[in-house]
Amino acid sequence: MAATRTPGITIGADGRFFIDKRHRGIRIGVRVGATSQEQAEQRLRTEMQQVDIDLARRPYARPTFADCAGRYLTQSQNMRSIEAIRIHVRLLVQHIGHLEPHQVHDATLAPFISARISEGACATTINRSLEVARTILHRAARSYRDEFGRPCFEALPPLIAMLPECERPPYPITWEEQDRLFPKLPAHLARMVLFAVNTGLRDSNVCGLEWSWEVPVPEIGRSVFVVPAAAFKSKRPHVVILIDVAWSVIETQRGAHPVWVFPYRGRHVGTMNNTAWQQARREVGLRGVRIHDLRHTFACRLRAAGVSAEDRAALLGHSNQTMVGHYASADVGRLLREANRVLNRHETRTVLRVANG
Template sequence: MLYRRHNSSRWWVRFTTPDGREIRQSAGTTDKKAAEEYEARLKQDLWRQARLGERPRHTWQEAVVRWVEETSGKASHADDLSHLRWLDPHLCGHQLEEIDRERIDALQRSRKNEGASSATCNRTLALLRAILRRAEREWGWLDRAPHVRMLSEPRRRVRWITRDEADRLVRELPEHLADMARFTLATGLREANVTGLEWSQVDLVRRVAWIHPDQAKARRAIGVSLNNDAVLVLRRWIGRHPTRVFAFRRRGSSDWRPIGKAGGAAWRKALQRAGITDFRWHDLRHTWASWHVQAGTPLHALQEMGGWSSFAMVQRYAHLSPEHLAEHAARIETKARVVPHIQRHTGKKEGQ
């Protein structure tokens, strides 16, 4: 039978299979005729599986449910849910076999027509590709996952600021954001790791802090060596909040509250006053890495300090420190000795 749930415009199907199983699921459409066709096709598929022993066919909804359950520990789980919500009206009610190149190209065009950037479109397509590949290679639900063609993305330069610009920005920030920015520039930690840092993760005697695996983007623990700048910041916040390092107190209030987000309205206003444009809170991490590379920190050490999962993530900063190539550049130089260019007037003719 077909029915609609309360406050839902989509049709749902409910029936009992020949082997006694009760089927109750969304048809993925608001059109009754399309829902009837879906119900008839589903009944036929289940009959062929029960009577002829054919492999069960699985829907996109089933794949999504299993994916969400198996990847709940991903650092980007919230992003996955956002992309899945966008995909839902386009793929709900479809069998996995029906998601072919033509349908994927249509999804890509639809995403772009809504004004999404190539990067955003690719994140959606990458998630779709990951689910289809897992359905093929791990779950055995597909014979072959379709190829998903990604859009080309312009390569953006690494955005970082100078020390003078950083000082100017920090002066414009309120106290809690100013110290969080100083701490980020000293440690390179991501925004969520700074706002969520607890005193139980800090040892000022040993001058170290640590990020637990479930707090790190790469799901690997990060050991943080605290330099003098970081230690001075932490000492200023001792005793303000019982668990969190950084906290916020509203004007006229005596209660310190945890901070949920750093790069909000106060951050944007401070950037404007400081005369700095096109700069996100995450670019403080880029700035930290850029300063390290320019100071001679080896890339392999920077990778460990920053908690990056691959060396390729660190190589984007390599161009900021080409000094290590000087020896190789010198191999084809001429034998002429470099001397300062000083114009002299001797009054003598050439050859005298």
């Protein structure tokens, strides 16, 4: 091939012209054939004009599921669950990203579901992905418009069927299982799960814990964290009592980030249920243990240590009463003493499988 006077146009030994050029990021590749230089240049101009037309139309083109998912992620940046949403979107796009929204339904989702089952994902986890797909499709149906301002989709997307879920009983871990599992975790994640199993906080509350929620209580020589109602499942503020191990973790985290108590590489962590957690579970033979089972473990250890039902409810955030505004009272000190009893391994060793807290 020999270059010609026009960049992007070459000529072969047989006199045939070829076009190989990138215009506005789009590759143009055309066999022009036996023609003149002027005709080859005109063909190149025509192809470049078509690229310009296609790019101008692209904002109004029918979007793919990947396009809709990208827009949804952009709109969801401030959601606390954004990291978990990213994981579900990445899994979905691998299978259905190329489809238009109206092509996404139970039949086209079947390969995705089969692949996730073969990877060991449970029905509940797969359903969370399907729920994300539902949300993306419904938002797309309401928001996408053509160049005339009309909806791109004639109707709402078809209803996506959820998999039947068998509710799995809680699986509080034993001390021996904890000793096997936690050392397998990366240091930052090990501190997070150690904090969770000693406070009973849910995954989202541990990941979303903020320094601005810390309230010093001089009477007990340490702080509590007051999780605001908007961030707690019961929609009531919750006072987190920091037993000795949890307090030690907090002291270790000081200075790591100005906002988040448990950052990773300077960023907010979306979930503890990540690849490192799942790999560690497999290595120690505890594939069925979920992050939420750390909360069950704390609850069961409280019961095994003889902590009253009323105090267990307050420590876990089940109580209808709130201590917010009274965290300097003797009640906080008493709850701290009661909760610290879970650290006595001998007293909390034998009933973990039969108590649900």
